[in-house]
Amino acid sequence: MKESVRKPIIAIGPFHPLQEEMEFFQLTVDGETVTDINVRISYNHRGIEKISESLQFDQIPYLVSRICGICSASHPLAYIQAVEEIAGIEVPDRARYVRTIINELERIHSHLLWVGLGGHFIGYDTVFMWAWKYREPVLDLLEKITGNRNNYGNVRVGGCREDIPDELKPEILKELDIIEKKTEMLTKAILDDPVLHARLKGVGILSKEDAINYAVTGPTARGSGVDIDVRHDDPYAAYGDLDWKVITQTEGDVFAKAVVRLLETFESINMVRQALEKLPDGPIAVEVKEIPPGEGCGHAEAPRGETFHYVRSDGGNRPVRHKVRAPSYVNVPSFRASCIGQKIADVTLTLAAVDPCYSCTERLAVVDGHNNVIHDYDALLKLSREKTARISKELGYPGLKMEDLEIG
Amino acid sequence: MSWKINFLKKSPWVFHVNTGACNNCDIEIVNLLTPKFDVERFGIKLVGSPRHADALLVTGVVTAQAAPRLQEVYRQTSKPCVVFVMGACACGTGIFSTGYHVVGPVDKVIREVDPNAIIAYVPGCPPKPEAMISGVVKALSAI
Amino acid sequence: MNREELENKLSEIKGKLISIEQTTDNRIYLLCESENSYAVNKFLFEDVRCRFVIASGIDAEDCFEVLYHYAYDKLGLIITLKAFIRDRENPAIESIAPFLPAAEWIEREIHDILGIDIKNHPNLERLILADDWPEGVYPLRKEVKK
Numbered sequence: 001m002k003e004s005v006r007k008p009i010i011a012i013g014p015f016h017p018l019q020e021e022m023e024f025f026q027l028t029v030d031g032e033t034v035t036d037i038n039v040r041i042s043y044n045h046r047g048i049e050k051i052s053e054s055l056q057f058d059q060i061p062y063l064v065s066r067i068c069g070i071c072s073a074s075h076p077l078a079y080i081q082a083v084e085e086i087a088g089i090e091v092p093d094r095a096r097y098v099r100t101i102i103n104e105l106e107r108i109h110s111h112l113l114w115v116g117l118g119g120h121f122i123g124y125d126t127v128f129m130w131a132w133k134y135r136e137p138v139l140d141l142l143e144k145i146t147g148n149r150n151n152y153g154n155v156r157v158g159g160c161r162e163d164i165p166d167e168l169k170p171e172i173l174k175e176l177d178i179i180e181k182k183t184e185m186l187t188k189a190i191l192d193d194p195v196l197h198a199r200l201k202g203v204g205i206l207s208k209e210d211a212i213n214y215a216v217t218g219p220t221a222r223g224s225g226v227d228i229d230v231r232h233d234d235p236y237a238a239y240g241d242l243d244w245k246v247i248t249q250t251e252g253d254v255f256a257k258a259v260v261r262l263l264e265t266f267e268s269i270n271m272v273r274q275a276l277e278k279l280p281d282g283p284i285a286v287e288v289k290e291i292p293p294g295e296g297c298g299h300a301e302a303p304r305g306e307t308f309h310y311v312r313s314d315g316g317n318r319p320v321r322h323k324v325r326a327p328s329y330v331n332v333p334s335f336r337a338s339c340i341g342q343k344i345a346d347v348t349l350t351l352a353a354v355d356p357c358y359s360c361t362e363r364l365a366v367v368d369g370h371n372n373v374i375h376d377y378d379a380l381l382k383l384s385r386e387k388t389a390r391i392s393k394e395l396g397y398p399g400l401k402m403e404d405l406e407i408g
Numbered sequence: 409m410s411w412k413i414n415f416l417k418k419s420p421w422v423f424h425v426n427t428g429a430c431n432n433c434d435i436e437i438v439n440l441l442t443p444k445f446d447v448e449r450f451g452i453k454l455v456g457s458p459r460h461a462d463a464l465l466v467t468g469v470v471t472a473q474a475a476p477r478l479q480e481v482y483r484q485t486s487k488p489c490v491v492f493v494m495g496a497c498a499c500g501t502g503i504f505s506t507g508y509h510v511v512g513p514v515d516k517v518i519r520e521v522d523p524n525a526i527i528a529y530v531p532g533c534p535p536k537p538e539a540m541i542s543g544v545v546k547a548l549s550a551i
Numbered sequence: 552m553n554r555e556e557l558e559n560k561l562s563e564i565k566g567k568l569i570s571i572e573q574t575t576d577n578r579i580y581l582l583c584e585s586e587n588s589y590a591v592n593k594f595l596f597e598d599v600r601c602r603f604v605i606a607s608g609i610d611a612e613d614c615f616e617v618l619y620h621y622a623y624d625k626l627g628l629i630i631t632l633k634a635f636i637r638d639r640e641n642p643a644i645e646s647i648a649p650f651l652p653a654a655e656w657i658e659r660e661i662h663d664i665l666g667i668d669i670k671n672h673p674n675l676e677r678l679i680l681a682d683d684w685p686e687g688v689y690p691l692r693k694e695v696k697k
Contacts, residue, residue, distance in 0.1 A: 041678060041679060042471070042472075042473040042677075042678070042679050042680060042681055042682075043426075043427075043428060043471055043473045043474045043477075044426075044428045044429070044468075044471065044474075045428070045471055045473065045509050045679040045680070045681075046428055046469060046471060046504045046507045046509055046510055047504075047507035047508045047509040047510065047690060048504075048507070049691065050507070050508055050690055050691055051503075051504065051506055051507050054506060062503065063503055066430045066432070066502075066503065066533070067430060068430050068431055069429075069430045069431040069432025069433075069434075069435055069534065070431060070432075070435065072430075072432070085574070085575060085578070113435070128442075129442055132438075132439065132442040133442055133444060136439075136442075136444050149436075149534075149536065150432045150435075150534060151432060151533055151534070212602070213651070213652050213653060214652055214653045215602055215603040215604070215651075215653035216653075228602065228622075228624045233622070233624040233625070233627045234577065234622075234624075234627035234628075234629075235627070294574065295574065296574075296578075297578055297620065297629045297631065299604075299622075299629070306604070306622075308604050308605055308620065310607050310618065310620065310631075312609070320609075321607065321609045323605065323607035323618075325604065325605035329605070329656065329657075330603075330605075330653055333652070333653070333655065333656055471681070472680075472681035472683070472684060473680075473681035473682065508690045508695075509680070509681065509684075509690075
C-alpha cells in the first residue's frame with residue numbers, strides 16, 4: 001500500500017498582529033526549505049473600480065485616496081493625471097510643486113514605516129520603535145499642511161485644493177533637518193552592523209531577470225538593478241525641475257532593498273528642500289468645467305513603486321471605466337520567485353522586503369486551511385528572530401548599538 | 409497626556425482584525441504601541457490570538473470574503489469581550505457602501521453571530537490615535 | 552532605441568494591427584483583433600522589450616476590450632495594446648502568462664470580474680472574488696448594477 005506523502009504546508013495568514021492586511025500565502029516546504037507558494041487574495045477586495053463608475057470625476061480622488069492608507073497621495077495623483085491627460089489640462093506651476101512636496105513627504109514616512117517593520121521582523125524592536133517615532137513629525141507636518149495625517153485630500157483635477165502657507169516653510173525645513181540627522185544615524189547603524197549584514201544579505205534574492213518577468217517596480221525593482229522610476233522616466237509634477245538621482249543596487253536581496261529605501265529617503269528630503277526653495281508664485285489650480293470623451297493613462301511613483309490609473313470618458317460626468325493598478329499587484333507575485341529555495345525563517349522578511357501594501361491590491365486572502373503542519377505567524381516571527389539571535393551569537397557581536405539610537 | 413483609568417478590572421488584551429481596510433486605521437493602531445502614544449503603559453497589549461484577547465479591534469468594511477472569518481474570530485474570542493469598531497469603514501462602510509463585495513458594516517456581521525455583542529464605535533478616517541485611546545478608555549470605564 | 556527607431560520597430564508588427572494611434576506625445580495605442588493579441592504582446596515584451604504595467608478589461612457594450620498597458624521607460628512612453636473581443640456570447644482571449652508571468656494575476660482577475668475566458672492560462676482559479684460569490688455574476692459587466 002502506497003503511503004501518500006504529506007508535504008508540510010505553512011500558512012501565513014489570515015490575521016496576524018503585525019501584518020495588517022489579510023493575505024494568505026500557502027507555502028509548501030521540504031524540511032526547512034520553501035518549495036512552492038500559492039497565493040489566494042480576496043479579503044480586501046472592495047470593488048473600487050465599479051464604485052468609481054458611479055461617482056463623478058471630482059469625487060473619485062476621495063475614493064482612491066483610501067485604496068491604501070500609505071500610498072494615499074500617489075493614487076489620487078495618478079488618477080488625476082489620467083483625467084488631466086484626457087482633457088488636456090495644464091496644471092499651474094505652483095500646484096506641480098505642492099504635489100511634489102506632499103508626495104515626497106509621504107515617501108519619507110512610508111520608508112521609515114518599512115524600516116520599522118523590517119526591524120520588528122528580525123527582532124530589532126528598538127529600530128521599530130525608533131523608526132515609527134521619527135515618522136510622527138512627518139505626519140504632523142502633513143496634518144499642518146493638509147488637515148489630516150493620512151488621506152490628505154490635497155489634489156484635485158486641475159491642481160491642488162490647499163496651498164502650503166509661507167509661514168510653514170521654516171518649520172518644514174527644521175523638521176527635515178532633524179529627520180535627516182536621525183535617518184543618517186539609523187543608516188550608519190544599519191550599514192555598520194555585521195549581524196544585519198549576515199542576516200539580510202543573500203536573503204530573498206530577486207534576480208534581475210525575474211524582476212523583469214514579474215514586471216516589478218519601485219525599490220523591489222531598483223534593488224535588483226532595474227533602473228526604473230516614474231519620476232525620472234516620465235516626469236510629472238515638478239520632478240523634471242529638480243536635481244536628484246534614482247537609487248539602484250544590484251544584489252536584489254533584502255539588504256539591497258533596505259539600502260535603496262534608506263538612500264531614497266535622503267533624496268526625498270533634498271527634493272522637498274529644493275521644491276520649497278523654488279516654489280513659484282501663482283494660483284494652485286485651474287477651473288475645469290468638463291471632461292471630454294477620451295482615454296488617459298496616469299502614473300506616479302508611490303513609495304512601493306509605480307501606481308497606474310487608466311480612465312475612459314464618454315464626455316459625461318462619470319468615467320466609463322477606471323482601472324487601478326497599485327504597485328503591490330505586480331510586486332507581491334514576485335514573492336514566489338524570491339521565496340522559493342529560502343528557509344522558513346526568512347520567509348516573513350522576504351515578503352516584507354517587497355513592502356507589500358496589500359490593500360493597494362485590494363486583496364486579502366483567505367483560504368480554508370489545509371492542515372498538515374501549520375505554523376502560525378507567531379511561530380514564523382519567532383523563527384526569524386531566533387535566526388538573528390543565532391547569527392549575533394556566532395559573530396560574538398551584541399548587535400545594533402541601542403544606545404546610539406536614543407529613544408528620548 | 410494623562411487619563412485617569414478607573415474601574416478597569418484588568419487592562420485589556422486586544423486582537424486586531426482587518427476585514428478589508430485601506431490600512432490607515434491599522435497603522436494608527438500599531439502606532440499606539442510606539443513611544444509617542446505608548447498604550448503598553450496602560451497594560452493594553454496586542455496579542456497574537458483571539459483566544460487570549462478580551463477585546464477585538466476591528467477595522468475595514470467587511471468584504472464578502474472576510475465576513476465568515478470575522479465571525480469565526482469573534483466566536484473564538486474569550487467571553488466577555490468588547491468589539492471596538494475603528495474607523496468610518498468599520499462603523500458604517502463609509503464610501504465603500506455601494507461596493508458589490510462589501511457586506512458590512514462590522515456590527516451587522518457580528519450581531520448575526522451574537523445579537524448581544526458589546527460593540528463600541530470609534531469613527532474617523534482614520535481616527536487619530538488619541539481618539540482611539542480615548543474611545544477604548546471611555547468604553548471600558550462604562551462597562 | 553530613440554523615438555524614431557522605436558516607431559520603426561513598432562511598424563514591424565503593423566500586419567497584425569488595425570491601426571496605430573497617438574493621443575498625446577507619449578501615449579501610443581495599438582489596436583488589434585483579439586486573435587492577434589498573443590503575437591503583438593509577445594512582440595512588445597520580447598522584441599521591443601517594454602515593461603508590462605497591467606491589463607484593463609472593459610465591457611464596451613458592443614464588444615469586450617482588453618487593454619494591455621506597457622511602459623517604454625527609457626523614453627517615458629506608455630504603449631497600450633487594445634484588443635477587441637467581438638464575440639460577446641463567449642468572450643475569450645489567449646493567455647500571455649506563458650511568456651509573461653507578470654500577467655498571471657490580472658488575467659485571473661479579468662476572468663473573475665468580466666467572465667472573459669483566458670485560454671491556456673496556467674492557473675485560472677478565482678483570484679479576487681469571495682469563495683461563495685455566485686458563478687456567472689461578473690460585477691464589472693455593464694448590466695450588473697450593485
